Amino acid sequence: MTTLFLVDDDEYIINSFRRIFTLKKDKYTPHFFTDPFIALEKLDDLTPDFLFTDISMKGLNGWELVKRFRERSPRTKLIVISGDVDREAADNLADYFLEKPTPYTELIRIMEQEED
Amino acid sequence: MKLTNISWLLQSLNSPFEQLYTGEYTDKGRVRIWNKGVEIPTDEEINRLVINIIRDNKTKQAGSKSKDFRLLKRKDRFGNVKTYLWLDDVTAGDKRHHRFIVFPMERDTLNELVENYCRYGIITERFNGFFCIINNYGEIIKINHLGLSLIGYEERELLGRPFQSILSSPKDYAQLLNMIGSTTGTHSLELCLIKKTGEKLIGLTYPIQVRDERDDIIYTSLIISDITYQIDELNNSIKNSMELLDSNEYLKKTQTTLIRTEKMAAVGELGAGLAHEINNPLSYLMNNMIMYTEYTTQIIRFIKQLSLGGPLDEQQIREEYQKLDLDFITGEMSLMSDEMKEGLEHIQKIVHSLKSFSGNERAKGWNYENINRAIEEMLIISRNRYKYDTSVKTELADIPSILCNLSELNQALLAIFNNSVQAVQEREKSNMGEIIIRTELDDTEENLLIHFENDGEPLSDEMKAKVFEPFYSNWKLVQGSGMGLTVAQDIIMGLHKGDIQISTVDDKTRFTILIPITEDIKEGA
Numbered sequence: 001m002t003t004l005f006l007v008d009d010d011e012y013i014i015n016s017f018r019r020i021f022t023l024k025k026d027k028y029t030p031h032f033f034t035d036p037f038i039a040l041e042k043l044d045d046l047t048p049d050f051l052f053t054d055i056s057m058k059g060l061n062g063w064e065l066v067k068r069f070r071e072r073s074p075r076t077k078l079i080v081i082s083g084d085v086d087r088e089a090a091d092n093l094a095d096y097f098l099e100k101p102t103p104y105t106e107l108i109r110i111m112e113q114e115e116d
Numbered sequence: 117m118k119l120t121n122i123s124w125l126l127q128s129l130n131s132p133f134e135q136l137y138t139g140e141y142t143d144k145g146r147v148r149i150w151n152k153g154v155e156i157p158t159d160e161e162i163n164r165l166v167i168n169i170i171r172d173n174k175t176k177q178a179g180s181k182s183k184d185f186r187l188l189k190r191k192d193r194f195g196n197v198k199t200y201l202w203l204d205d206v207t208a209g210d211k212r213h214h215r216f217i218v219f220p221m222e223r224d225t226l227n228e229l230v231e232n233y234c235r236y237g238i239i240t241e242r243f244n245g246f247f248c249i250i251n252n253y254g255e256i257i258k259i260n261h262l263g264l265s266l267i268g269y270e271e272r273e274l275l276g277r278p279f280q281s282i283l284s285s286p287k288d289y290a291q292l293l294n295m296i297g298s299t300t301g302t303h304s305l306e307l308c309l310i311k312k313t314g315e316k317l318i319g320l321t322y323p324i325q326v327r328d329e330r331d332d333i334i335y336t337s338l339i340i341s342d343i344t345y346q347i348d349e350l351n352n353s354i355k356n357s358m359e360l361l362d363s364n365e366y367l368k369k370t371q372t373t374l375i376r377t378e379k380m381a382a383v384g385e386l387g388a389g390l391a392h393e394i395n396n397p398l399s400y401l402m403n404n405m406i407m408y409t410e411y412t413t414q415i416i417r418f419i420k421q422l423s424l425g426g427p428l429d430e431q432q433i434r435e436e437y438q439k440l441d442l443d444f445i446t447g448e449m450s451l452m453s454d455e456m457k458e459g460l461e462h463i464q465k466i467v468h469s470l471k472s473f474s475g476n477e478r479a480k481g482w483n484y485e486n487i488n489r490a491i492e493e494m495l496i497i498s499r500n501r502y503k504y505d506t507s508v509k510t511e512l513a514d515i516p517s518i519l520c521n522l523s524e525l526n527q528a529l530l531a532i533f534n535n536s537v538q539a540v541q542e543r544e545k546s547n548m549g550e551i552i553i554r555t556e557l558d559d560t561e562e563n564l565l566i567h568f569e570n571d572g573e574p575l576s577d578e579m580k581a582k583v584f585e586p587f588y589s590n591w592k593l594v595q596g597s598g599m600g601l602t603v604a605q606d607i608i609m610g611l612h613k614g615d616i617q618i619s620t621v622d623d624k625t626r627f628t629i630l631i632p633i634t635e636d637i638k639e640g641a
Contacts, residue, residue: 010396012455016403019448023410056392058504083395101398104406 002111003046007033007065008054008081020104028111036060040068047073050111052098055082055090066093077114079107246319246340250279252333254289266342268312279338284308284316296323296336307340318344386470386530389500393466397459404452411445418442469493473526484517487525487564487631491553494530502537502551511554518564518633520612525631528607531600532568532616532627535583539572539625558630563614566629575625580618 006017014032021030031048033039036057051069055062066078070093080090083100090097098106246266249258256274264271267282274282280289288307295305309317319340325333418440422428428436437443473493495508502508533551540549554567575583584605608614608629615630 010400012400012459013396013403015451015455016400016407019407019452020403023407056500056504061504083392083399100392100395101402103402 001029002027002050002115003029003031003048004050004052004107004111005031005033005039005042005048005076006052007036007039007057007062009034009036009057010054013054017104017107024108036062036065039065040072043069043072048076050077050079050114052079052081052107055080055085063093077110079110246338246342248279248338248340249335250338251335254278254280254293257335263340266311267309267317273312282309284310292321292323296325296333306343309340316344317342318347386497386501390466390470390497392500393497394463397462401456401459404456408449408452411449414440414445415442465496469496473497473530482519482521485520485522485525486517487520487566488512488515488555490522490526491529491555491566494526494533495553498530498533498537501534502540506537506540506549506551508551508553511552513554513556515555515557515564516633518631520631521607524607524611528604528629529566531604532629535601536568536570536572536625536627539570539575542573543571544573557633562633564631564633566631568627568629569621569624571624574620574623575618583618584616 006014008014011034014034017030018032021028031039031042033042036053037060039051039053040060051066051073053062053065057065062080062082066080069076069078077096078094079096079098080094081098081100081102082090087097087099096110098110246263247258247260248256248263251257255276256279257276259271259274264274269282279292280286283289283292285308288305291305292307305321305323307319307321309319311317320343321341322339324337324339418436421436422433473490491510491512495510533553536551540551543549550571552567552569554565554569556565556567557563558565584601605616608616608631612631614632617628617630619626619628
């Protein structure tokens, strides 16, 4: 089973991915967060294989979250999903960059690619 | 006491010529007094006499005792002692024509004259400028050393010579005469003098007329300031100004380009934020559409089983319904419908606001516009810019539509709003900042006031003074072209004949925009 964290402060986006991943529950164990701080807390319990995060968020932005995951969970692959940041900046900090609007198939593609 | 300045004594004496005693030296060295008043010198004769005395005196050795000038004391027929000034006319040449003039005067008068003479002498020679005296015939009767050195002549070359001969044009001389004859106070006149070398000297000339008791002009003093350097500088400056005018024209063109660039930069910045605002709903719309299709497929499968799989009893139908989890599916579909509807409306609202904010053709001209609505639309399209760290409140009064160029005004409002957002983002505090936007009419009800108040990083007085200057940025994080507020000021004050002020109220920075609600502002458009 592949464990993934999905962080976005837009509840409707989280809802939409939650629905998608109910169809994929045989292969993926997703954890959804609208608050990036709670995602960080969850790191105490488990180490995800993948972190998918938005950048522009209240409280803690995606760059900071990626940085902290890099420090605390080096094994986790970090993927930035954003509609308003520079791809170059994302490439420097994260392992992958996905541009919004992102179909769920893109998330699956990256995870399958990494697992191969 | 030097006789070179006897002209001053002569003229300051102001003695009626009838009181002059004139006479001559006899062959035997005696003095013969001509009858008083028999040979009264004319003005011209006195002037020439003085000039000759000055000229001849110059040829005498410095420090030699002059005998041209003596004081005499005589008793008059009533026994009163009288003082006389004895002046020899040494130019008469041979002894037969060696004449003299005697001025009767009181002792006090003499003291006064001596005092005046001393002062005059000092002024003449120590005056830090060109000093010259001309008589009523326009001839030079005195010129100081600085004057001589400035135009490169010897004194003897100029004394008695027409002043006009050292002027570059008769027109200058005519103007000077005109001014000397004028009784309406002291004026200055720019004269062009020709040096001995042929070079020009521009002199700012103050003519001072000295008049006798009959108000006739006795002579004219000219105080001349050499302003050749200043005139050259002025000419250079004019030349530079002309060049500057050319470059100003260039700058103006550049500024127009910058204003356009600023607009493009603002739109570009908006665009990035708008992309995020639109991409978020698009993201879940896309995912939800996939799920909608998936759920619809399952429902269709269920319906097909109902219709094609042969007759099913109620128990079988319930089992199939639960197997497909249709309760969950229909609940999710209902939720998804609401979310998708909201997402679509959000996108529609953004597109509408963006259109009326910048793309609407109607907004490009002068029309009556609702500024409250413009502010609300500005907040929709720039939401992504502030939503993470700033709470924006609006207190919009019931105001009439105003005649304005909305496309331009929107740009100004956005620039001021962006500055307020940045003030909040640059402050040290980590909690949410606050911006309050208020609209109201002023007390006269002739002006609309729009206030943007923020509790962000305060502006110092220096910043307030500079904040509208081109390319000035008051923030650590430089955003935009640095022309935002410059352009905003131009749009509000130049285009809309309004005003923009910055004040600090309860530690909050407040931008107040004033727009007159009149027809007149359109004239400037």
